[in-house]
Amino acid sequence: MIKALVKILGLAALCGGGGIAHADLLGDAKRGETLFRDCRSCHQVGEGAQNRIGPHLNNIFGRKAGSVGDDYRYSKGLARMGADGLIWSFDTLDAYIENPKALVSDTRMAYRGMKDEKDRADLLAYLRDFSASPANIPESQPTARPREVELSSETLAIVGDKAYGEYLASECLTCHQRSGSNEGIPGVVGWPVEDFVIAMHAYKRQIRPHPVMQMMAGRLSDEEIAALAAYFEDLE
């Protein structure tokens, strides 16, 4: 718990620089309970919750991704994220629920994503009540949402230069196989542009854990990310 907290705080500190307004307050848990109906066919939460199609969600805050217990089999991608150090916090859950496949490309969670920010805040407020000692989670930090996690529509609208993307991609192909294989290192061939862009920005801002990817993405400009996205989307 302590370790998780340190990570959560570290993450919040990293994301919170530059005078960005945080602290959207906690959402409306009551409304979240209603929204949770969509999740219920796969996930249980509350007393006696069991793993079903999806893992149970008790104590999800502060839990390492892919770590609910031996009897639950995660996708490779989610297990990998967990091993890399992805801890479920307000920020990371928010990103995951918004677009599961953008955060964890091969997740088995067949959910398209909850696009409305307020809906997500409400849903998370509800789930948060089932984490062991929410009192241990400082009110202001993990529930704060740094706005910079979201990409501006200008960033999302950049049309990438494919020729440049092809050159930049040669660096990716040292590890990510051209064939799209997922063995050991996830494939990136054929990703939709938007998922790719969001994923790279998430590495760049260190929301996604993984030192190699954080380093690679860290030095890419918005245009370069768009160029790579444009190139990889069209590869077969």
Added chain:
Amino acid sequence: MRLNRRAFIGTGVAATAALQAPMVWSQGRARVVVIGGGAGGATVARYLAKDSNGEIDVVLVEPAKHYYTCFFSNLYIGGFQDMADLGHSYGTLAAEYGVNVVHDWAVGVDRDAKTVTLAGGAVLSYDRLVLSPGIDFVDGSVPGWDVSVQNKMPHAYKGGSQAELLKAQIEAMPEGGRFAMVAPPNPYRCPPGPYERISMVAHLLTQVNPTAKILLVDPKESFSKQALFEEGWQKHYGGMVERIGPDFGGDKVEVRADTMEVIIDGNAEKVDACNVIPGQKAGRICEMAGVTEGNWAPVTGHTMQSRIDGNVYVLGDASNQGDMPKSGYSANSQAKVAAMAIRGELLGSSVFPAKFSNTCWSLIATDDGVKVGAAYEATDEKIASVSSFISQTGEDADLRKQTYEESLGWYAGITSDMFG
């Protein structure tokens, strides 16, 4: 796949032309001769052929029919890889990409005439020359050792049979015997390589000869990923590895191959198997081409062009470029910058600012992988590191296992990036 087929059709025509023309010929197409089919050379040949749609005639000169990667050769010693899986042929480069692969040694370069002479007598003219010959050893680096004793005290630092020999000698050690490694001085290929090897030898001995000892004689004060390796040796192989650094004479070492002795600061130590990794320099062809200064070939990081001759590019271990370690990953990364620069010069295609990166994974024990890496950019002076990371001591087992699995993914990725 689409791209490949186009490249193949384009160069199929050229291959016919090559059959009719004499070896020395200059047709309409520009020709790039690449010497050395390793991490740098195979990659640059593949990218030049793939991205020029047959407009560049790419000739790759490499004596071996199969390239055995040095990377993962330590894992072979540890029993985690089969040697057969570390061999790669040039078949796809020739058949699918239209690279003209010539299995021969380059024995001379005439930079004024722009020709390369092969051991078989052929003379190849070039518009641009790429040298990626890897390393050779510095004469007299370890007194008592030269290549004439490499079968008694293998270096196992060039891949293939030397690693097999070393492994066999370690397996044949008497019970409770002693293995020694003489580690190289800086700079040398693969900074963590000797220490990954120590780990893999320890792993092997733990299985076959658990009372054996390992003596590591090292001229350097410190080494790559030192804290990680030392933690791992303590944890997995407690007491087996003893390191003698320069403070105890690790920099004053000689060997006697006939009596299997390592002499450290005048004291003879008898050993049962011995791996000598001597000091290194650029592959000899660089010196013959006259592009070296001291032991290495200086290049500009913007393009990987030799600082001595702009028509010559030097990649990988042989180059002196600045901050990048001599690794397969680095050579592969540099090759892509060079391929782009060469296409820009010969075909006028777009040239973007050079970016480089490197990550070196090492295996310490079963499922205990670590990594170190950095990103680089070219300045006028050198290739300069801009950011870096390294695995931490005390990481949990899941992360270490995953790091190891990632290295398997990297191996598959880089070898298909080199050989197609």
